[in-house]
Amino acid sequence: MLTRLLPHPIRRPPEGPVVCVVLDGVGIGRGDFGDAVAQARTPTLDRLRGLPSFTSLLAHGTAVGMPSDADMGNSEVGHNALGAGRIVDQGAKLVSGAIASGAIFGPAWRRCVDTVKASGEPLHFIGLLSDGNVHSHIDHLIAMLEQAALEGVKRARVHALLDGRDVPARSALPFIDRLEVMLARLSQDGRDYRIASGGGRMVVTMDRYEADWKIVERGWDAHVRGLGRRFATAREAVETLYKETGLDDQNLPAFVIADAFGPVGPIRDGAAVILFNFRGDRALELTRAFEEEQFDKFPRGPKPRVEFAGMTQYDGDLKLPTHFLVAPPAISGTMGELLADAGVTQLAISETHKFGHVTYFWNGNRSEPFDPAREKYVEVPSDGPPLEHRPWMRAAEITDRLIAELDAYKPKFVRVNYANGDMIGHTGDLAATILAVEAVDLCLGRVIEAVRVRKGITVVTADHGNADQMFDLRPDGALQVRTSHSLNRVPLAIVDPRAPGGGPGLAPPPSAGLSNVASTCLELLGFSPPESYRASLLAR
């Protein structure tokens, strides 16, 4: 049953809105030359640091439901924690737990294995080949390959998406080598296990929020139809493409592995396909291509009649995919749902790259509004790549629209995501990332002022770090460009012009993290947070 929000005994909501601003990928770094946030000119952030209502929050590891504190944060777990007000065990943890207990090899796995044992077609695995633990983990793939061999599956094919975004920029080869050793070991006793296709995750298969279906089409052509440039091995593909394009893993073009008989692993009728990514945003479009009868996003060709399973269910509203190996994190009673139930109008706004972050992730991996009459979701269309050529992205347009909606739609609660620190941080381009942070700071200043004029409160935070750490120190002492998120803490500031000093006093509980923000926003809106939520950051 849904908890009802009750009025707070003492706190009164402001006359205007409460606006929660998520500066995606803007953490608190070491202030050194590799910290693009520290290097940027940020008068607004500087001002926030001087408020009594400024603190820092944990945004990685167990504080956001990851298996360990060595795991960095990411947008999914960060926005889940922000929206749900609790720490929920996340995909990374649920899947490794399900492997340890064997629960992953349940009914959906059975269907796949039985299908290929009956047809003689291969069991196909598609997913991100790294140990980033943001979308996937290579250990999960290897555990499933071993189990398949144990259960007598004769043929398996891996369609390997190259990462370089949650792991070092050119780290594909060690992962490929590790997989090849495993595949060679399993290709005995009449078994035939091989890599069949692949490509860089940002250009092949892993699009999100329908930013560019071409990306999925490239993957479909390579994985399903066996169409694309042919190589004898994945190592040869990657080495050749490095040399020819100069690109890093995330942007390498698609490739197909072929032998004397042609492509080794097109996906044909009678096969089974497991999408082994556990995170949904970049898995949903390929899932739709496999599951939807009517499909017009790209010329799919005849839909292969295959048994399809996702690592988990990626969308709880759309029930996609139908079959999945591991039950997704159960996240209900998010602050969006409670506010909708209480009749509070809400606006969620971002540009395409992060649109689902403030809707789908914020709402516990559900894409639909709870009450369309009281919620407005605004997507500002993003630019195409290369994003580092436009580090300001759509920050100004988001800000224009947000301010316009404060008067037109008059929402009581707003959540907005600025993508720049994260999306440009992922390119590894330090100069562009400094500009990205400056663009966001300028817009943040505009938002705070617009909210102040309308007698509202602004809450500023971030979902994880990224721009705050643009280099890693390698063991040999050399610097290496860092394209992945950081493990740093993130800022939290509340601007409430009613309070002396410009913001309320804070009393953050020990190890306060992103999951403490929802209660804080609910209190600022004049509600008592539910018992099940983590404590508010406000001093009593």
Ligand SMILES: O=C(O)[C@@H](CO)OP(=O)(O)O
């Ligand atoms: O781009 C993505 O998919 C991830 C990194 O893998 O970034 P974020 O969690 O910020 O969306």
Ligand SMILES: [Mn+2]
């Ligand atoms: Mn993010």
Ligand SMILES: [Mn+2]
């Ligand atoms: Mn990111």
